[in-house]
Amino acid sequence: MPHQRFPKVQILQMAPHEMRFILSETDTSVANTLRRIMIAEVPTLAIDLVEFHENSSVLNDEYIAHRLGLIPIRYQPVDSLKGGDCNGAFLPHRECVCYERCPRCSVEFELDVTFDDANTFRSEEELMAPLTITSKDLKSNNDTVAPAHFLSQDEQDESQDAGVAIVKIGPGQRLKLKAIARMGIAKEHSKWCPVAIATYRFWPNITINEEQIATLSMEQKQEIIDVCPDRILEIDNVTGSIKAHDDAWDMCTYTEDLQEFQQTMKKRKEDDDFVTVEASEDRFIFTVESTGVMDAEEIVMSGLRVLKDRLNFLAQEVENLKDM
Amino acid sequence: MNAPERTASFLLDEDSGEVKIVYSDDTKVTNAGTFRFNKEDHTIGNLFRMQLLRDPSVRFAGYLHPHPLVYYINLKIQTNNSTVAPVEVLSSAIEDLANETDHLITQFQEATDNWKRENDTEGQF
Numbered sequence: 001m002p003h004q005r006f007p008k009v010q011i012l013q014m015a016p017h018e019m020r021f022i023l024s025e026t027d028t029s030v031a032n033t034l035r036r037i038m039i040a041e042v043p044t045l046a047i048d049l050v051e052f053h054e055n056s057s058v059l060n061d062e063y064i065a066h067r068l069g070l071i072p073i074r075y076q077p078v079d080s081l082k083g084g085d086c087n088g089a090f091l092p093h094r095e096c097v098c099y100e101r102c103p104r105c106s107v108e109f110e111l112d113v114t115f116d117d118a119n120t121f122r123s124e125e126e127l128m129a130p131l132t133i134t135s136k137d138l139k140s141n142n143d144t145v146a147p148a149h150f151l152s153q154d155e156q157d158e159s160q161d162a163g164v165a166i167v168k169i170g171p172g173q174r175l176k177l178k179a180i181a182r183m184g185i186a187k188e189h190s191k192w193c194p195v196a197i198a199t200y201r202f203w204p205n206i207t208i209n210e211e212q213i214a215t216l217s218m219e220q221k222q223e224i225i226d227v228c229p230d231r232i233l234e235i236d237n238v239t240g241s242i243k244a245h246d247d248a249w250d251m252c253t254y255t256e257d258l259q260e261f262q263q264t265m266k267k268r269k270e271d272d273d274f275v276t277v278e279a280s281e282d283r284f285i286f287t288v289e290s291t292g293v294m295d296a297e298e299i300v301m302s303g304l305r306v307l308k309d310r311l312n313f314l315a316q317e318v319e320n321l322k323d324m
Numbered sequence: 325m326n327a328p329e330r331t332a333s334f335l336l337d338e339d340s341g342e343v344k345i346v347y348s349d350d351t352k353v354t355n356a357g358t359f360r361f362n363k364e365d366h367t368i369g370n371l372f373r374m375q376l377l378r379d380p381s382v383r384f385a386g387y388l389h390p391h392p393l394v395y396y397i398n399l400k401i402q403t404n405n406s407t408v409a410p411v412e413v414l415s416s417a418i419e420d421l422a423n424e425t426d427h428l429i430t431q432f433q434e435a436t437d438n439w440k441r442e443n444d445t446e447g448q449f
Contacts, residue, residue, distance in 0.1 A: 003378040004420040009431045011439040021435065029374035030424070036367040041334075094335070187334045297436050304429045310368070311422040314361075317344045318415045 005030075016083070017151060017289065019296040022203070024283040031200050031284040038198040038303040039186060043087045044293045045073040045107065045145060046191040049180040056173045057133075064167055064175070069191045071135045071164050072148040072292045073107070073181050083148070083294035085302040090183045101180060107145045109138040109179040115169045130170050134163035138179065145181065148292030194299050196289045203283035204252040206232065206244040207276045213241050216274070220265060224274060227261040233275065242275065249285070252277060333395045334363050347411065356384070356402035357410040365389055369397040375417040376401060381408050 007026035013019060023031055050065040057064070075086040096105035113133050122131075135147035149163055150156040169175060186193035213221065221242055225233045232248035235241075245251065254277060262274050290296045329335075336342050342362055350356035361368065369387035376385035384402035401410035 002420075003375070003417075004423050004427075007424065007428050007431065009428070009435040011435045014436065014439055014443075021432075026424070026428075027374050029370045030421075030428075033367050033371045041367070094331070185334065188330050300432060301429070304425060304432065308422065308425045308429065311418055311425060314344070314368070315415065315418045315422060318411060318418060321345060321347050322411050322415070 012285075014297060016295045017292065018287075019300070020285065020287050021300075022283065022285055023200070024203075026282060028281065028284075031286075033307060034300075034303055035198050035200055035286075037306050038195050038288065038299055039193060041185050041187060041306050042194050042299055042302045043092070043183050043185050043306075044192050044194045045075055045086050045090065045181045045183055046189075047071065047073065047109065047179045048182045048184065051178040051180075053176040053178070054174050055177070057167045057169050057175050058173075059167045064177075067166055068179050069189070071138075071166075073145060074148040074293050075145050077144055082298060083290070083292070085294060085298050085305075086183055087302060087305070089144075092184070093182045101182075103142065105182065107181040108141045109181065110141075110177075111138050111179065112174075112176040113137050113169065114174040115171055119171075128171065130168040132161050132168050133166045133175055134161050135166065136163035137166075194291060194293050194302075196291050198286075198288050198299075200284040200286045202279035202281075203285060204232075204249055204254065205278045205280050206248055206252075207278075208242055208244065209272050209274055209276075210241060212272055212274045215267075216265070224258070224261065224265070228258045229255055232277070233258075254279065333365075336363055350400075350402075353402060355404070355406055355408075355410070356400065359399040359401070359410075359414065360396055361399060362396045364397050365395070366397075369399065371421065372399060372414070372417060375421055376413060379413055379417065381405075382413050 005026050007030065008022075008024045010022040010024070011019070012021055014021075023034070047065075047068045050061075050068055052061045052064075055061055055064065059067075074083045075089060076082065077084045077089065090107075091105045093101065093105040096102060098105065111133070113131070115131050118131055119127060135149070138147055140146050147163060150159065156162075167175065184192040216224075218240070221235060225231075225235065225242065230248075230251045230253050232245050232252050233242050234245050236243040258275060258277065259273070263269075265274070286300075288296045288299055290299055294302070336344060344362055346360040346362070348358055348360075350358065366389060369389060373385050373387050376382050381404050382401060383404050384400065387397050387399045389397045399414075401413060403410055403413055
């Protein structure tokens with residue numbers, strides 16, 4: 001208890017597919033744990049088993065099974081518009097008590113597309129063109145689970161296909177299969193990874209040495225400002241000194257140009273720097289982008305819950321050690 | 325044929341009697357011991373190490389993940405004096421981290437709720 005920290009969270013931007021937030025007053029190890037858990041240990045659904053009934057397409061069974069596995073499967077609870085956390089709604093299939101599989105630990109998808117049948121519904125000019133089978137053709141046996149699709153109608157209209165392309169078939173060809181989706185984590189296979197991007201950057205602490213700056217001419221100040229490729233500095237119109245740009249934290253990439261250039265400008269080598277930019281050790285800018293399986297905020301939340309459960313489990317194991 | 329199980333990196337092999345944590349006292353250094361965490365990696369290793377180092381009664385804390393293809397870490401702890409055992413400092417470090425995670429969950433929930441209230445995102449969420 002005595003060494004606990006009380007971290008803070010500030011949301012910068014939030015959308016269903018992407019979010020940015022600041023995590024502060026904690027250690028890099030905590031930020032990195034959260035990042036690593038979001039990438040590898042947040043459970044999601046993905047197709048894991050495929051039964052082929054007929055496959056006369058140009059791709060072999062294994063190839064198609066692999067492609068099916070990579071389709072993001074979205075769990076959307078009843079009465080919710082959110083891609084939700086499937087942890088709790090489903091059981092990991094290895095923990096389920098059922099003999100082989102059941103609705104609690106798996107979701108079944110049926111797919112049956114025959115070129116000649118589908119062709120009768122197509123317009124005259126594309127009659128004999130190849131037909132693309134997409135994730136839209138997967139029929140789920142669970143209303144809350146479906147392949148993830150476009151965010152909006154606009155995105156859909158710009159796209160070539162209705163969903164994620166699986167294989168193209170021609171006249172006389174047919175694909176019929178049953179796919180079973182299960183819950184898993186990305187440590188087993190990266191198809192279960194819920195994030196496209198999960199990163200953090202260090203907040204830059206920009207310190208301006210007013211005393212040193214005062215010895216510079218206006219031209220020299222401008223030179224310092226211009227040398228930074230990220231343009232994190234600007235002239236303070238009130239005081240005539242240099243100040244950090246309001247969005248400097250977002251633009252800063254810790255280039256060494258400023259640091260090197262300053263050395264040439266100093267009167268004596270041992271003089272203090274005019275401007276120093278240092279990475280903060282307790283403030284992090286997180287970016288989380290979802291693959292579509294669940295909302296970005298749900299991924300962070302689910303990650304934190306996974307961490308909590310793990311720590312409780314380890315605490316119990318350590319207690320058991322004490323008793324021995 | 326000799327491929328490892330897909331679950332080898334995260335599920336304990338209970339059939340061969342694998343347990344989560346194995347502790348062994350250090351034979352050469354006093355007040356020190358090594359914890360072997362099975363099926364853990366840098367995620368937990370570095371988290372525990374940094375938390376242990378915040379404790380003034382810990383003289384040394386370090387972890388080792390021997391190879392990317394072995395699924396355990398060794399965490400070595402040495403305490404200042406014989407009144408506190410390595411098991412005890414580890415136990416309190418985990419408790420602190422669990423509390424911190426709890427705090428983080430409420431903070432995150434509050435922050436997202438506030439953000440949604442301030443930014444009128446009706447229909448989006």
